[in-house]
Amino acid sequence: MSSDATPGSPAEPSPVPARHRREIAEPLPEGGVPYPSFDFRTDLERIRFSPYFSRLSAVTQVVPQTSAGPVIHNRLTHSIKVTAVAREIAVTLANDRGENGRRILRLGGCEPVVVQAAASAHDLGHPPFGHLGEQVLDRLARQELGLPEGFEGNAQTFRILAALDTNGLTPTGLNLTAAVRAAVLKYPWTRLEWRDRAPLPDGERPRGVGDARATGAHKFSVYSLHAAEVARVRAAYPGLDPWQQTVECSVMDVADDIAYSIHDLDDFYRAGVLQQTAVSGELRAWLRDEDTLAERSDAELRERSRTPGHGLETLWRRMRRRDPWIADPEAFRLAVEQVSIELGDTLLAIPFDGGGEAERAITAFTARWLDRFKRGITVDESPNVRSGVVRLSQQSWHDVNVLKFVHTRFVLDRPDLATVQRGQGTVIETLVRGFTAWLQDPDDAARAPRRLLESMDVAIEDYALLRREHPNVLSGPTDDASIIRRGRGRAVIDYVASLSDSQALSIAATISGGSDRLWSTGAL
Incomplete structure (x- = not known):
């Protein structure tokens, strides 16, 4: 208490802990503690009550909802499961009295509610039609x-x-705390900052950067518009290396990998798109011909990419090239053997028919792998540049990579899915080009959706401010016409990305003249 404080007067509020800081100060709750412990829970509630969060229930994960009934995951159910896995990992680490727990304490601790908030938010930015929409x-x-x-x-x-x-x-x-904003930064850099860097060899680039010489980083969590804010957020963590995730972010990232590798297989099994003959054939062929495949050149593998075993050999070489710090031939072989037995020979031997036996089989499969991965969590106080502080053990890392390979090889590369995605890509193109043309129409732009017009005005102002205060982060022309073009383009992208799958289909039909509905109850 200061020397001139009167008896009974309230003590001076202590400074806000860096992790609890919000971008804009908010009024304290009446009669409350200045910086209450429920700061992070407030963040979690703000995210879960967001319309962007609710929208995820109508956004494709991988298999379109109509393909196999109500059991298929969407982005919301995926986010809920990521949150559940992430919370269990965080609570386990927070209560761990062994070496992992001691490492977490030395790193500053792991707050489970921050992890939950980050996991709930991690897919908010996904546009209609999942990764296909993102690419288009x-x-x-x-x-x-x-x-x-x-x-x-x-x-x-x-x-x-x-x-x-x-x-x-x-x-x-949403004016979230620094801790939660930092925890969603899986790739804490902008895209273009990597374009001008001296290229780093494979194995030394952070995961997600890719070959950045042409267009910049492949994966990134920050647009230049928000780079200054991210710098302030990460200033709350002075011990972080430039490209390192926070502890809570690394937990969310690991949980996302676990849920994706297991729960999407659940969908594919239920939808009947995983065929035992094809999956088992690939896994067994690699196990049988491992030595022969190792002698083949990369060109030979590409030429015979559909021949059983060749895809797994290509995967192994890519893992070894990109992640020599963890890739191990024995661990990879064990992962292929385990997936071959538990998925190829066991689960897929029981075709999914909606009956009790099939339900018990997929439930047991999911439970076994979840338990295995959660037991395989480790903490690395000085992680490799391609890893987080909380990561999967060496064997679990190989297991996840093989399970993801099954996704890519036998689902994402299917011609029938590709046919649907071609149509979905056309929908996105129709929306972007249609709204852009509308905003450029001097006679009719004023009748464009109000949210789109307001978003465009704000985006133009933001780009103009960025030009004044941080011109070095803008790439390309920055004259007034270019700033207006950037703002208009970003507003159109924001608008289309905020639609659900069904809204995208409906509005694309309307804006292209393919629908005769007069009134819309969609996002317009």
């Missing part, structure tokens, strides 16, 4: 809308939290 929006943004940074779902997530959504107390953004 990125291409259109860069090639047609004058946005060198393009579009990226992770960066869009941060943009939603920081600018597009609102909690009613601040003009823009």
Whole structure:
């Protein structure tokens, strides 16, 4: 207490802990503690009450909802399961009295509610039709809308939290704590900052950067519009290396990998798109011909990519090239053997028919792998540049990679899925080009959707401010016409990315003249 304080007067509030700081100070709850412990829970509630969060129930995960009935995961159910896995990992680490727990304490601890908030938010930026929509929006943004940074779902997530959504107390953004904002930064860099860096060899680039010489980082969590805010957020963590995730972010990232590798297989099994003959054939062929395949050149593997065993050999070489710090031939072989037995020979031997036996089989399969991965969590105080502080053990890392390979090889590369995705890509193109043309129409632009017009005005102002205060982060021309073009393009991308699958289909039909409905109850 200061010397001139009167008896009974309230003590001076202590400074806000860096992790609890919000972008804009908010009024304290009446009669409350200045910086209450429920700061993080408030963040979690703001995210879960967000319309962007609710929208995820109508956004494709991988298999379209109509393909196999109500059992298929969407982005919301995926986010809920990631949150459940992440919370269990965080609570386990927080209560761990062994070496992992001691490492976490030395790193500053792991707050389970921050982890839950980050896991709930991690897919907010996904556009209609999942990763296909992300790829199309990125291409259109860069090639047609004058946005060198393009579009990226992770960066869009941060943009939603920081600018597009609102909690009613601040003009823009949810005004979350620094801890939660930092915890969603899986790839804490902008796209273009990597384009001008001296290229790093495979194995030394952070995961997600890829070959950045042409367009910049492949994965990134920050648009240049929000780079200054991210710098302030990460200043709350002075011990972080430049490209390192926070502890809570690394837990969320691991949980996302676990849920994706297991629960999507659940969907594919139920939808009947995983065929035992094809999956078992690939796994067994590699185990049988491992030595022979190792002698083949990369060119030979590409030429015979559909021959059983060749895809797994290509996967192994890619893992070894990109992640020599953890890739191990014995661990890879064990992963292939385990997946071959438990998936190829056991689960897929029981075709899914909706009956009790099939339900018990998929439930047991999921439970076994979840338990295995949660037991395989480790903490690394000095992680490799391609890893987080909380990561999977060496064997679990190989297991996840093999399970993901099954996704890619036998689902994502299927011609029938590709046919559907071609149509979905056309829907995205129709929306982006239609709304862009509308905003450029001097006679009719004023009748465009109000949210789109307001978003465009704000985006133009934001780019103009960025030009004044941080001109070095803008790539390409920055004259007034270019700034207007950037703002218009970013507003169109924000608008289309905020639609659900069904809204995208409906509005694309309407804006292209394919629907005769007069009134819309959609996002317009």
